[in-house]
Amino acid sequence: MNWQASWIWGEGEESPRNEWRCFRKTFEVPRPATKSAALSITADSRYVLFVNGTQVGRGPVRSWPFEQSYDTYEIGHLLKPGRENTIAALVLHFGLSTFYYLRGRGGLLVQLADADGTVMAATDGSWKTSLHPGQHPRAPRMSCQQGFSEYVDASAPGADWMGETFDDSAWDGASVLGPAGMEPWTALKPRDIPMLTEETVYPARVESLAKTKSFGLTTAVDVRAAMVPGSEDHANHVRFTGYAATLVRASGRTKATIGSVFAGECFRACSLNGRVIAADRFYGEQPERYADVELNEGDNLLLIDVSGHVHTGVLHLGVYAEEPVELVFANPVPHLADVSPFCAIGPFDWDVPLDHQPSRAWTWEDPVYQAVLGEVREPADLEKYGDLLRPIGLKYVAEADVFGLCVWRKTNLPLAVPSELQNAVIPNGRGAEVPLFEGCDTEIVIDFGKEYSGYLSFEIEAAEGTILDWYGFEYMSDSYRQHMFGLDHTVRYVAKEGRQTYVSPIRRGFRYLALNVRGAKAPVLVRGVTLAQSNYPVAEVGAFACSDPLLNDIWEISRHTTKLCMEDTFVDCPAYEQTFWVGDSRNEALVSNYLYGVQDILKRCLRLVPGSRTQTPLYADQVPSGWSSVIPNWTFFWAIACQEYYEQTGDRAFAAEMFGPIRYTMDHYLQRIDERGLFAIKGWNLLDWSPIDQPNDGVVAHQNMFLAKTLRVAASMAELAGAGEDASRYGEASNRLADAINRWLWDESNQAYIDCIHADGRRSSVLSMQTQVVASLTGVAQEERKRTIEGYLLNPPAAFVQIGSPFMSFFYYEALAQIGETDRILSDIRRNYGQMIRHGATTCWEMYPNFLENRANPEMLTRSHCHAWSSAPAYFLGRETLGVRSLAPGWTSVEIAPMPCGLEWARGSVPHPAGGRIDVRWTADSAAKRMDLDVTYPADVDVQIRLPDGYDGQIRKRELARL
Structure with missing residues (x-):
């Protein structure tokens, strides 16, 4: 595209915190009517676009700043020839990094051209701009993964700013930042997926x-940003020791309650008027902590230890008074009073650990830090801390903690x-x-x-x-x-x-x-x-129903979950994070293949991952993200997903394109092979939410096994790319790693693979189902060991750590499918997903009940209640129960081999990646070993249909010609 538009913004900071900025441009459209007009737009961080008062769209899709995505809308039908027209855009700039955005700077780029390419309007200094008239930028963070909550005063003048008749003459002219291609948006790429729905x-x-009645006084303080310099430029963990201090000013003496709805971060201990509030005076279910106190009339000094190892790092604080007294926060240090109501003491020490590892020595034992609560008895005592005493900027102190008030x-x-x-x-x-x-x-x-x-x-x-x-x-x-x-x-x-x-x-x-x-x-x-x-636009092509109503309900919650987690990428969950976790998306893509058959969303997911090489050559586990974090398995699942994309579509050119990034990261992973021939790394060595022995430093068995498989994938992708020498190299590396795994990680006495070898050389005493599943699934276990492991798959030993999440169940079901144990898959689905249905679930849970994080509260059944890494049933019911499986890249050859497993009937549809669908309908009499099977499929697909072993029956098939 030939960009004539310039990037524009307003006066002030380059990257302001939580700023909503409005832009307008009024221009004339000449007669005759413009039949076609294309408006291209992008912004940092997000925009909402209006033309003549009509909302046109939202965007852009998440992208790396050096590959900034832009959207193009056809708006000819909205333009009014012979009169003035108005483009209006609301830009939401985060001003910090999240799990789906890297901090850039505020900016808007818009260009409108007619069918002949004549530019009718483009962002420049003639555009008008203003801060949003009612938005309060001091609203608290949503979470470390996301941006900000929302505080809007609709009574502020100018709320109708996006309309045609609004008078923007009092607004400022926009500031021109530079041309398209400027830093940090050095490349502009057209949107590669359709617009999302709004149903x-x-x-x-x-x-x-x-x-109800809640706190009378609340705030939320971003102590992370206040304590750790530069922490808004990334989303990594930080840790620090320090305190926040304020005065609770009361118009009268009163009994009161002070506390935090989220004391899990930034509320370790506190003192009021110099008296430490003992831990046993606090009440409330974790992480809530409240204490009943007495407030004096006038100023009450509140000192809070906000130290911690945090991601979000927000102090939620509330005060409730029994009497109808006025409460306000005020700064206890007179010369800081005009800055904000809070000041900080510290940090005494701080660090930004990288990839779950400290970057330097760290201590909680500083005696000066430890003594603060006991030594600060009145505001004057704060002055002794000199340079450690400083204001917390007003922008970090919210006007209200609406979350706390609601909880x-x-x-x-x-x-x-x-x-x-x-x-x-x-x-x-x-x-x-x-x-x-x-x-x-x-x-x-x-x-x-x-x-x-x-x-x-x-x-x-x-x-x-x-x-x-x-x-x-x-x-x-x-x-x-x-x-x-x-x-x-x-x-x-x-x-x-x-x-x-x-x-x-x-x-x-x-x-x-x-x-x-x-x-x-x-x-x-x-x-x-x-x-x-709002989700990726999909047609409900996939379908499933059978004689077991429970399985039907489970399939439906799997379908709905998958759809909700298809945004501009696959995301883990629509509420908690909205993050593209690379490993999750591999399983989500397989499910989506059996439900919707769309490929553009997966293609953009796979292409986004290598952009993280600017953060780590091992590739990040969520992208594009300000958290530079690696889960090796997630990188391995990405490479596996690249191969599975080829198998799904037959797109050899894309396979060749992705081989380069696979080769790049695999070569860096091979540099971590130790003298035993095993993969050893400091990192987040995760597979399942369960007490398996997967330390963040050492040799982790499941990781080594998945790496062995990924090296075989790299060899296959090299062949597709015509890189035969690389194919041989990766194949040999895979064999060497598998040999080392079988030498060092097999426990002969227990006839199982151990979970890990710790960094100090200690062999793990933990045996888990997770490790045995991966050994079977990746082919590391061979011959007699393979048969032993298959026995564990069918009858998991009680002494082994059991599977803790539906994500891990996906791999378990894959391993069972390899050995033809569909009965076992359905039994496990009924047991684990059935408990979700019994609790009224409408979407699939992230974890099974009694996972590590919810044992303190049995009513907390799971963490996220909607998580697409858990949608396995929608895949396996189509693949195994309907029996629809691809036999060749692009599904040019397909097998239809249903597995009744005691069901009386089943019917459903599976999308074909080239278009059309495969319809299957069967009835079965298990006692008589009879099945009647009907199949409809595209005529250009080679279909091999077979009844279950030992069954007789009738097969009816119908071919549909393609256009």
């Missing part, structure tokens, strides 16, 4: 109504839901009033029926200044709610006067949506709540 989803019902309750009186309110959440033309209570807030919890991911929209009628706090979460059961601590999915909306609609520009995933109405002085009318469900 309107309505709530199912109002789940609950309650009269903690001093008063919580459940009430029956009136019928008129029950129906109001679905737009019905009438709406309903929200019940209001003197001195308390009102909470309404809305259930969307299942989890969705997209953009919240609501219509209300309220008085100016009414606060509506919206908070989305995934799971609740009776009185229990699973708050994803570290995930602040909130929107604070301050109403303007009258009837109004708001559409959030920030993606959120949730099933339940809590609305808390605060400070209402007049009736509040809810006229409707919707979500614009």
Whole structure:
């Protein structure tokens, strides 16, 4: 594309924190009418585009800044010839790195051209710009993985800034940054996938109504950014020792509660007015911690030890007073009072560990640090810390902790839901009033029926200044709610006067949506709540049903989960992270092949991964990301997925393209082979959420086994790329590694592979199903050992560590499928996924119950309730029960070999990658060993159909010609 547009931004910081900036350009469109007009746009970090007041799209897709993606929209139908037209764009700049974005700088690039290529409008100094009139940039981080929560005051003037008639004469002219191709966006690439959907989803019902009362004073302080210089430029872990101090200023003496809804980070200990609050005075289920105290009239010095090893690093803080007193935070150091209400002491020590390893020596034992809580008794005592005493910038101190207000309750009186309110959440033309209570807030919890991911929209009628706090979460059961601590999915909306609609520009995933109405002085009318469900556009080609209703329900939650986790890449989960985890996507892609048959999304995923070589030659485990982290298995799964993409599509040119990046990283992995011939590394040596012995330093068995397989994949890809010498080299390296694994990691006395050899040479005493599964799946186990391991697959020994996540179950099912044990697969699916169905799941869980992180709270069944690495049933029910399997690259040859496994009937469809689909329908009588099988398939596919061994029956087939 011939870019004539320039990158533009506003005055001020290059990369401001959480800045929403508005841009407008008014221009004339000459007559006659323009039949075609292409508008190309990109921005750092995200944009929402409007043309003549109509929302056109959102973007861009995630990309490396040195390969910045841009979108192109056909907008000829929106232009009005012979009159002025307006392009408006809202740009959300993060101002820090996340798990799906590397910090660049604020910028917008737009170019509009007609069908002849004549540029009609392009970003330059004539564009007008302003900060968003109502957005509060001090809103807290959502999480370390994501950007910021949302705080918008709709009563601020100029809320209709994107419309045609808005007067922007008071706005500033845009600042020109430079031409297309400037740093950091040195290359611009057209979007390589379709636009995502926006499908309107309505709530199912109002789940609950309650009269509530929460903290009177809250804030959320980004102590990570305040304590560790440069931490906004990356998303790596940081660790530090230090304190935050503030005054809680009370207009009268009162009993009070002080605490944090997320004390797991940045709330180790605290003192009030010089007295340390003993640990046994705190209460609340972890990670919540609260203590009952007394506040004096006037200033109360609160000192908090915020030290920790953190990712997000946000201090959530709330104060509740029994008496109706006024509470405010104030800085305890007079000469810092004009900066912000908080100051920091420290850091006494800090570090940025790289890839789960410390970068230098570290100590918690500094006596000066340890003594602070006991020595600081009044504000004057802070001055002795000299240069360690400094303000926490106001931009790091949120005006309110909406998350904390939505989680903690001093008063919580459940009430029956009136019928008129029950129906109001679905737009019905009438709406309903929200019940209001003197001195308390009102909470309404809305259930969307299942989890969705997209953009919240609501219509209300309220008085100016009414606060509506919206908070989305995934799971609740009776009185229990699973708050994803570290995930602040909130929107604070301050109403303007009258009837109004708001559409959030920030993606959120949730099933339940809590609305808390605060400070209402007049009736509040809810006229409707919707979500614009947004995902990669797919047709529901894949289908499955059978005589077992439980399997049907399981297939459906697997389908829905996979769809929700298809955004501009595959993502792990739509709520908690929205991150493209490289290893997860390999399994997600296989499931998607059997549901939707689309390939562009996987192709862009595979191409994104090598961009992380600027961070590590071993390739990062999530991309593009500010967290430079390696899970070796995730890189191995990426290479395996590259080969599987070729097998799915037959695209040899793409296989040859990807061989170069595979060769690059494999050669760096081979440099980590030790003198025993084993792969040894310091890193995040993960496979499963379970107590297997997988240390972050040493030789990990499952990693070595997957590397052996990946080297064979590299050999195959080399052959496809015409690199025969490399093919031989990688094949030989794979054989040597497999030999070393069998020599060093086999335990003859226990007839099993051990989990690891520690860095100090100590052989692991742990035996796990995970390691045995991988030994079988990768072909490392041969002959007698293979037969022994297969016995474990069929009857897992109780003494072995058992599988802890559906992700690991995927590999277990693959190993079982290799030996024809479909019965065992279905049995395991019914047992493990059946418990999800029994608990009302509408999506697949990340982990099985009783995983390490939830044992303190048995009501917490899993972490993420929607995680596509867990969607295995949708793949295996199509592949094994329907029996549809590819026999050749591009599915030019296909086998249809159903496995009834006691089912009476099954039917379904599997997409063919070249278009069309394969339909299978069968009925079976297991006692009579009879099956009647119907198959429909594209005529140009070679299809081999066979009944199960020992079965007789009738096969009917029908070919469909392609256009």
